[in-house]
Amino acid sequence: AQSVAQPEDQVNVAEGNPLTVKCTYSVSGNPYLFWYVQYPNRGLQFLLKYITGDNLVKGSYGFEAEFNKSQTSFHLKKPSALVSDSALYFCAVRPMNSGYSTLTFGKGTMLLVSP
Amino acid sequence: AAGVIQSPRHLIKEKRETATLKCYPIPRHDTVYWYQQGPGQDPQFLISFYEKMQSDKGSIPDRFSAQQFSDYHSELNMSSLELGDSALYFCASSPRSTGRGNEQFFGPGTRLTVL
Numbered sequence: 651a652q653s654v655a656q657p658e659d660q661v662n663v664a665e666g667n668p669l670t671v672k673c674t675y676s677v678s679g680n681p682y683l684f685w686y687v688q689y690p691n692r693g694l695q696f697l698l699k700y701i702t703g704d705n706l707v708k709g710s711y712g713f714e715a716e717f718n719k720s721q722t723s724f725h726l727k728k729p730s731a732l733v734s735d736s737a738l739y740f741c742a743v744r745p746m747n748s749g750y751s752t753l754t755f756g757k758g759t760m761l762l763v764s765p
Numbered sequence: 766a767a768g769v770i771q772s773p774r775h776l777i778k779e780k781r782e783t784a785t786l787k788c789y790p791i792p793r794h795d796t797v798y799w800y801q802q803g804p805g806q807d808p809q810f811l812i813s814f815y816e817k818m819q820s821d822k823g824s825i826p827d828r829f830s831a832q833q834f835s836d837y838h839s840e841l842n843m844s845s846l847e848l849g850d851s852a853l854y855f856c857a858s859s860p861r862s863t864g865r866g867n868e869q870f871f872g873p874g875t876r877l878t879v880l
Contacts, residue, residue, distance in 0.1 A: 682866045693769070693855055693871035694808065701866035740807060746866075752821065753798075753869060755807040 652677040654743050654756035662762050663731045671726040671759045673741030683724040684742040684753070685715055694740060700724060711735070731763045767791050769872035771856050777878045778846050786841040786875045790858030796820065797839040798869055799831060800855040808855060814839055815861055846879045853877075 653676045663669045675681055682701055686694040698709025705717040715726045724741060741756040770789040778784050790797050796815045800808035801824075810823035814833035825831070828846075833839045843850060853876050857869035 684868055686871070691874075691876075693873045694857075696868045696870065699866065699868055753810060757807050 656756035660760045669731040675743045677745045680746045682744045688738040771872040784843045788856030794858035798857040802853040
């Protein structure tokens with residue numbers, strides 16, 4: 651069975667500084683990888699995904715993520731954090747050979763950006 | 766752009782009562798997914814439907830059932846409610862035609878509180 655690990659419950663960064671939210675995964679075969687963001691009392695909002703091809707994926711709101719197959723990682727990054735980026739971030743994985751529904755989420759990382 | 770609509774947004778029930786949650790997917794999305802997110806937890810996949818047929822089944826209790834109707838909206842029926850059913854219930858939708866790498870679009874969720 652697949653799994654996702656987000657080793658940090660919380661990441662603190664000052665506005666204007668670069669941010670990284672870590673994600674590692676475990677799947678049988680090749681993965682599809684996703685990042686979602688959740689604001690308080692809101693649904694999950696899609697940020698970006700890796701399907702195939704270029705390991706560096708660019709997404710919404712200036713976020714990007716790098717797929718590293720050897721390290722089984724898909725860390726989320728942003729060059730310059732904004733206070734409005736403060737939210738809960740979920741990494742998710744679906745094996746390429748799985749059903750359409752098999753989306754497994756990590757436990758989430760709370761990002762706090764201070765002014 | 767149209768988003769996934771869920772109703773009601775908030776629901777309070779007593780133990781052993783029943784509840785029905787509704788989900789209206791994005792137009793032309795033929796696949797609907799249901800997730801349960803407990804307090805401080807990651808979303809857990811419950812069940813999904815494609816073209817009105819059950820597609821995949823996750824950790825959905827036997828007390829719960831769901832269906833997708835001809836207009837593609839879906840309903841999650843929950844009976845004999847327990848305190849532990851208190852959670853945020855998300856519906857998501859996607860178009861299957863774009864393949865397994867497609868992202869799911871989430872609704873705002875229904876917050877169910879069981880007293």
